[in-house]
Amino acid sequence: MPLHWLGLVAAVWLQSINGTNSNFPAYSSELKRILSISQLQLNNLAFASDAGKLLGWVSGVAAARLPLWLVLLIGSALGAAGYGVQFLFLTGRIHSLSYWQVFSLTVVAGNSICWINTVSYILAIRNFPLDRQIAVGISTSYVGLSAKIYTTVVEVAAASPSAPLERAKAFLLLNAALPLLVCVAAAPLTGYADVGKSRRLVAGFVTLFVITAVTGGFAVITSLIPRVLSPPAILIGLVVFLVLPLVTPAAEEIGEAVQQKCLIVVHDEESLKRGGLAGKDGEGSRNDGIGEEIPPLLMLRRAEFWLYFLVYLFGATLGLVYLNNLGQIAESRGSFGISSLVSLASAFSFFGRLLPSLLDYFFSKSTYTMSTSIAMGLMTAPMSGAFFLLVISKQDFALYTSSAIVGICSGAVTSISISATRELFGTINFGVNHNILVSNIPIGSFLFGDFAALLYKNGRVDGEENCVGNRCYQTTLLIWGCLCVLGSLLALVLHVKTKKLRGHK
Template sequence: MALQWLSLVATMWLQSINGTNSNFPAYSTELKRILSISQLQLNNLASASDAGKLLGWISGIAAAHFPLWLVLLIGSILGLVGYGIQFLFLAGRVSSLSYWHIFLLTVLAGNSICWINTVCYIIAIRNFPLDRQIAVSLSTSYVGLSAKLYTNIVDVVAPPSGAERAKVFLLLNSVSPLIVCTVAAPLARSVDGGKSRKLTRGFSTMFVITIVSGLFAVVTSLGSVGSRFMPQYVVLVGMIAVLFLPLVVPLVERIREKLQQKCLIVVHDEGLASIENGEKSSDIQRDVVEIGVVEEIGAKLMVRRVEFWLYFFVYLFGATLGLVYLNNLGQIAESRGCSGTSSLVSLSSAFSFFGRLLPSLLDYFFPKSKHVVSRAGAMGAVMAPMCGAFFFLLNMHDVSLYASTAIIGICTGAITSISVSTTTQLFGAKNFGVNHNILVSNIPIGSFLFGDFAALLYNRERNASGEGDCIGQKCYQTTFIIWGSLCVLGTVLAFILHARTKKLMHSHNRL
């Protein structure tokens, strides 16, 4: 069982360095300056990272045929090439790259994220079959710490502003995943821990550690508040320390296993057999209820289902829309005269952390709620406050910007986490690697559509003002209204999917 927990810790580490695309706002301005590109072209670069997800299904196929450690290393090498060459370009070591070279390198780097994500999801689902939502949410929540971790490192080793920060961000994006993937590769495998439900104490400890980590990230992301009480290097040491804290669980579990081996208790074979059979029966029953399907659905059949297309547009108008907002956060902050882009990126990252963790907390403390509200219904409930956040952005005060960014961050994170269990609930776990990557292909589609439309509106307002950059509320006012309206539509579709999902679950239970 100690190996089970150790594999979960490994996925936490992998996810904590896998949010490299969230760093784009931190170096996008430097790319825009060097390449001399328009806002529309810059937005397309932001979307290019998401475009890599169009080929994410390849990682699902690879995971079905190759060892998970190999899939992990392939993903990290793709990232090394994609981000590494961009770093050499900014550093002046490579001078012959055009805009389209950078675009294709960004696509490659974005695709690398899919490979690491696929491995993390599969490990959590296989090694914790009866607690997959809890395990997945715990591990994916650490993606929310990615931007925070990278920002802390850059704050220590680079000047407060300028081209050096952009170079360091790209260097970290290229080498950090490779280093961590190499360390975690031996743990990237399925572990036969059985279907025991005796994981309560371990999950409780994990929740405490994870919440403490998130609180530390939020507090130290509040700019002046964090720097007032501790210097940047202390914050960085603290972030690294909280990443090692989850090792407490497998360590304690290993000690407990050793003690049990030394203190063997003789139990009557018949009594032990009856206990094991009783546990196994209840576990199987729980597993059927949690998954909520009676058949494993392949990709070809999945795309013919009405439920898939409802699910596709719910995600498009929810998590994808939130990601588009976060990708454009740097330009949005600049148009509003807010200079704290790094603080906003860290803040959105920290609240995304709690958003990804939220579904597992609800599943753990309110296990019966999953039988009342489907995963689709939970997605709809999470999207509702996100709609209000987009409309709240029409207010020009900095408070509305920070509050809305926090809300969108936490909602986007929650939807992303819930979607993993939604995919298995609707279409099964056997073909998850391919099915889920087909679903998230809506991210690049939405990123181009929503992002380019926002950039066109931005350019229109900039041309009307006759200035180099668009400054003021008008720059994104229409965009926020459209995004908020689409989010409302997505919320309605989520509850329609919830109604259909409940009917499917009831029919499966009768079978």
């Protein structure tokens, strides 16, 4: 049995429970009430979760020196501590926590996400050296399922799921316990590897594509159509869909047996040599990017990194900031379907993360292969159109359309960036390098989020508690649209610059 597939199954499970930061709105109001803090302080707590990514590079250093199962357990333990102490505070078992103690716990909890992400990325890259984009895209798409999983479990398990305090307790307990349990279950699967496989893994990936697409469809339908199924039935369905990837190794084995029997297997030795493969790739002798393995300190001195940093900042990070502010944007425009709007954006983000993998898999034999820089630029460009559409149109249709576009494009850029980091700076230091890149998420969240809040505050009419009307976010959306245009242009510059560097090798 091709056991290396179990590593990808582990990555799928890990990503599906690694969106704990998306649950913050579910208990933020209770924290605000109990801590007696202002709205600005509450916004800073939301930033604290992203701020944990500033230390994400530590998980990359650990992954280069420790077994993956240990890295996984450290990450889940950090999350259990960060969320667990807050749970004990809400339940009264800890009687006193200051605002800054809660802030620090939130940073620790946010940092735990980086550890689990690092293990997931390494599993996909190590086990599928010629199908990295496919494996990474499939696994990371499951992050979009996290909010659905946590919400459904709370609706089923919480004693009074409609009571704010009970929901807050349930989400914090789940955030602390579920990742720990899944990481313990997935830890034994991190040891399976078989880097000698070529791009002949047809049956396994087709099976996983189908399972992933159906899982996403199930999540979308049960989110957008109220009461189509009861919460317990939805939870059972999600568990079944998460167990189904375990059939992938058997599907690949059957597919290989059928191919051999029909004598249609062709071993293309020349393409295998061009792919550079296996242990060589993981050890740095192969690089289909600039042409060398680049350590973190040297990367920070490269102009290519800062171009890449800004492309991500004005693409995926800006999309994340928009989605974080989606509720307030919808409310200011007079839209009351906020829950369905968030579900729509989350669903399209799920498929956006999967899209690059589908394109890479089915068009991998094309004579022209697109660079990751160009791909990121092409996916950032539609986001500018989405923001401009919201500026010129007051209709709910524009809000739903723009949210879908931002969801799918930001999800796609997030997925592509994992391959881009490897393409630009190599695989040996990937864990550290990519975590340094995503440090732009808290930076962008703080800068773009606080700037939007300032403009929102200035847009209020005297005496109003909340800003109402398109003017509240009109200037913000216009600026965001222009930044997306700039991000697309910078992606083109990055492509030209790296193309020249390749030509000099």
